[in-house]
Amino acid sequence: MEKELKKDFMNKAISLALENVESLKGGPFGAVIVKDGRIVGSGNNQVTLLNDPSAHAEIMAIRDASRNLDTFDLSGCEIYSSCEPCPMCLGAIYWARLDKLYYASTKDDAAAANFDDSYIYKEFALPKEERKLQSVQMMRDEAVKVFEEWVHSENKIPY
């Protein structure tokens, strides 16, 4: 894809971030999803507007593109994000099977603006027992049975 076109897409993502700052509608983050040279989805951060901690720009863009293309599989698409995705959004990018990620500012830039991205990345790198988030396992046997049902279900829709 032409370099100028890539710049147009990233400019759009950054504009969405800036619009949020100006409208006070959410955090300073924007993203667009592109397929075959055109934008098929876009999103801006709406955490505080929707009271939804998962409403980051990349996730909103993935949901928008999935709705527009009527599929949960965005193979063949690329995402342009105004900032390096946090672990939640990077995970969503993998689940959506996006082909490629373009990003502008970094997680450390986000941290400098008081967002928790770097902190969460550091937590991820620690063994479970050393993380701030306590986690406790229980009732594995009961839960594994559900996976067995799933594996043997003949009409399931895998993803």
Place this chain on the structure above:
Amino acid sequence: MEKELKKDFMNKAISLALENVESLKGGPFGAVIVKDGRIVGSGNNQVTLLNDPSAHAEIMAIRDASRNLDTFDLSGCEIYSSCEPCPMCLGAIYWARLDKLYYASTKDDAAAANFDDSYIYKEFALPKEERKLQSVQMMRDEAVKVFEEWVHSENKIPY
């Protein structure tokens, strides 16, 4: 909290997972969010039902609890998930500021049932340049300016 009550909450999460397998409405995952000894939100996987790659059980439960409690900050709440959260959902748990995570089956159990959890965890542990997902930085200067606007914005809602 009493051990029996914890078991009730995890049973509810596992039941939501099982209902999904039986109704064919989504993947075999369920989660509930608990505050002060009662369930304030619940979710089941709806990726294929909604065409939303982010519609994992934990994220649906976080969205539900946030809506019910009218806040994006779920401090003071705990989550019970039928399976160890994937990186996307673990990230969402951090952003929602949940106090504690209880989980039943593991990411390896999920992998054995053909879900990508372990694969995504392995990708996260690699340096960016070694991941399957290509990522490219561009236009950092333009994006950093948006963070500067945010930092100096007087009426913003931080999260």
